[in-house]
Amino acid sequence: MRATKSGISWRLSLLFILFLGSSSQNFGGQTQFICTSVPKDMDICAATVQNSVPGEDLKTTVMQLRETVLQQKETIMNQKETIRELTSKLARCESQSGTDAGGRRKEFGSKNTMGDVSRGPADTLAQLSQTLQSLKQRLENLEQYSRSNSTVQANSLKDLLQSKIDDLEKQVLSRVNSIEEGKPGLRNETEQRGRVESTLTSLHHRITDLEKGQRESRPLDKFQLTFPLRTNYMYAKVKKSLPEMYALTVCMWLKSNASPGVGTPFSYAVPGQANELVLIEWGNNPMEILINDKVAKLPFLINDGKWHHICVTWTTRDGVWEAFQDGVMRGSGENLAPYHPIKPHGLLILGQEQDMLGGGFDATQAFVGDLANFHIWDRKLSIGEIYNLATCSSKAQVGNVFSWLETSLDIYGGASKWTFEACRQLN
Known part of the structure; x- marks a missing residue:
């Protein structure tokens, strides 16, 4: 078999037609294998449809394949655009989180004063509130313990708790000061800082009350x-x-x-x-x-x-x-x-x-x-x-x-x- 015009390979035409037939079988249609020559200037798909016995089915299959390819191309392009957008946002986030309110560079992913990865003011203050509640509960346990156990053991626990509270106070004030420097106009955060300071003062006063039981045995100047x-x-x-x-x-x-x-x-x-x-x-x-x-x-x-x-x-x-x-x-x-x-x-x-x-x-x-x-x-x-x-x-x-x-x-x-x-x- 020879091509009717020079420069046309019948092998290429045969392989393409075989491929189309195999594809149509995958869609549940009946398959016929057709060997034919195609003129140089003629659309291969059009020629295939004209020479096929089940022309309409094969034409539908070809169109579906074309539509699928186009959809896949469009999906790939959208995904690439999404990746570019996300990469851009990530770069901006890294840039913003790496610089503090005063323009000083911070290490990305560094920890804040509370020991957690840097987070927003609301999350941090919520965490502080939970920590203070935990301290209150521990202090109440200490008070009960001091009433039912020896003074030496109670003092040991009290000293440990006081040390923890002092450390917490440093961390709280450092974090709240940092928040206020970054957003000096936020009244709510200032009010929350006042509540934190008030709670810490209350805790110190309650610990002072625990000391009152010891004053009878301790000189007032010691x-x-x-x-x-x-x-x-x-x-x-x-x-x-x-x-x-x-x-x-x-x-x-x-x-x-x-x-x-x-x-x-x-x-x-x-x-x-x-x-x-x-x-x-x-x-x-x-x-x-x-x-x-x-x-x-x-x-x-x-x-x-x-x-x-x-x-x-x-x-x-x-x-x-x-x-x-x-x-x-x-x-x-x-x-x-x-x-x-x-x-x-x-x-x-x-x-x-x-x-x-x-x-x-x-x-x-x-x-x-x-x-x-x-x-x-x-x-x-x-x-x-x-x-x-x-x-x-x-x-x-x-x-x-x-x-x-x-x-x-x-x-x-x-x-x-x-x-x-x-x-x-x-x-």
Whole structure:
């Protein structure tokens, strides 16, 4: 058999016709195998239909095959477009999640402060709510346990729970601050932060209530205050004001590893003068004593995470001052607010620096660490008296203006109170 025109392969025509016949069999039609030659310019499918006996069936089969191929092509194109769109969205998500609100690059897939992969504010706050509920339940169990078991075992559980709550508070505040920095205009998140802080304060108060059962056996001066993180709401307030003073000595035990600067162990403000008497170390500045807003730099190095005893003496005559660390004089000077008496009718705050009487707290200047045995005298103590205080001598005295007692303070914002004995720290 030969092709009727040059350049036409009868083998190709035969194979194509056989293929069409086989395909029609798959659709349930009857099959005939036809061998024929096809002119060069003639449509092969048209020729096949014309020469086939069951022409209409074969034509239908060919059209169905064509339609199926076209549909598959269209499906493939749509899938490719979908893949491109999803790839583009994924790239945008990676770009957005890799940069924080301030433009600083974050590691994609990194964990947030709560230990989970970064999620939205609503999810995070919901998780915090669940965690706090769990803590409440554990605290209730602790209270029941302390009533039915020994004091030592109850204290051990209480200490563990307090540590967990302190860690949670740091994580909560860090996460909420991060949320508010990213979306400062969302009032709902600010309200939820307030509720979280209120719940944490309530938990601290309930733990303090657990300590009340121990106070009969513990002296009122054997305690420390702990400020676990920088905030503008965590502080202790001395219940009474200071008298007018022409000389003074301030002593305390401090422990901190905060950097840069331990913050403000105490501040005393009076009407018209927020910086009447302040001890502060913030930023990269050395520790300073302020009297009537006048400044003297102190040679203290205490942010090593260890307990240190510090004292500062001052007299209004010539403004002479002396600074002692761990019972040893480290520095002295003069002309610090000379001939200015410390004014009465003010407010003494532990843990915060006051920009106004009783307020204006700045978290960057807040004290971070532990404070204990805070005493004030209205005279200049001698070197020997200060040494006795630092070495826990039996001759050590207590402040005649302010003496360190639990009943002399009101505590706010979650600052915690723990048993403390200075002499044990020295052994």
